[in-house]
Amino acid sequence: MISEATVAQFEPGILRDLPxxxxxxxxxxxxxxxxxxxxxxSQTRFRAISEVPPWGGPNIFVxxxxxxxxxxxGVAHLAVSFANEFxxxxxxxxxxxxxxxxxxxxxxxxxxxxxxxxxRWRADPSICGYPSIRHPAYGMHxxxxxxxxxxxxxxxxxxxxxxxxxxxxxxxxxxxxxADNTWWRIAGVCGLLKPETxxxxxxxxxxxxxxxxxx
Ligand SMILES: [Fe+2]
Numbered sequence: 001m002i003s004e005a006t007v008a009q010f011e012p013g014i015l016r017d018l019p020x021x022x023x024x025x026x027x028x029x030x031x032x033x034x035x036x037x038x039x040x041x042s043q044t045r046f047r048a049i050s051e052v053p054p055w056g057g058p059n060i061f062v063x064x065x066x067x068x069x070x071x072x073x074g075v076a077h078l079a080v081s082f083a084n085e086f087x088x089x090x091x092x093x094x095x096x097x098x099x100x101x102x103x104x105x106x107x108x109x110x111x112x113x114x115x116x117x118x119x120r121w122r123a124d125p126s127i128c129g130y131p132s133i134r135h136p137a138y139g140m141h142x143x144x145x146x147x148x149x150x151x152x153x154x155x156x157x158x159x160x161x162x163x164x165x166x167x168x169x170x171x172x173x174x175x176x177x178x179a180d181n182t183w184w185r186i187a188g189v190c191g192l193l194k195p196e197t198x199x200x201x202x203x204x205x206x207x208x209x210x211x212x213x214x215x
Contacts, residue, residue: 002039002146010038013048017069018105020076026098029149033102036146040109040139044116052112055197058122058131061184062197064214068111071183076104079179096151099172103155106148107176110139110156136163191215 014037015021024030037049046052054063054071063071083100086093114135121130139156155173158164159180169177188198191212200206 002035006042007035007038010041017049024098024102029102032146032148036142036148039146040112040142044112046112056184058118060197062194063192072105074183075179078183079104079176082175099151100175103152103172104176106152107155107159109142110135113138136160
């Protein structure tokens, strides 16, 4: 578990970097999201989510500026808008919006640790493999250790195609998975990603890249 003192140390920065946490209606879930992120950061060299470099995978989908906080917030915005669209247009649909929002904000919670260890793993993959444990699996471990519900741990574990495509995803995990997939691909064609970190194989389709005002 994680101490209250450690949570208190990291909490202000977590709420600054992920202000959408305050939109989680269940107070217990909100507290556990903060505790899980405090645990995630406390195991690494990073003191804030906004310090974690922005990437989808090692040398894949690297964002030109910003941090993992910008990606997490974007995925949360998309996932909640997907849920709102279906709940509004189809009132009979039952989606747990708190699980969608908390799951989106935690889906990459294992990335600080993956970033922290990537160079060590790469130096000699014969020792622990490369990567030893990717962020979805480590993220699942963090979620369960911090006391988050299984539904959130499942989203952390199965949002990625590598770990998630071999199992049946929950509805809320499916929403986060496609919000994440959509965020990276739209960011890419908008010109927000370093082009050398994009390929047609990773994108999944032939693409063009629009210049931005920063180019
Ligand atoms: Fe992501």
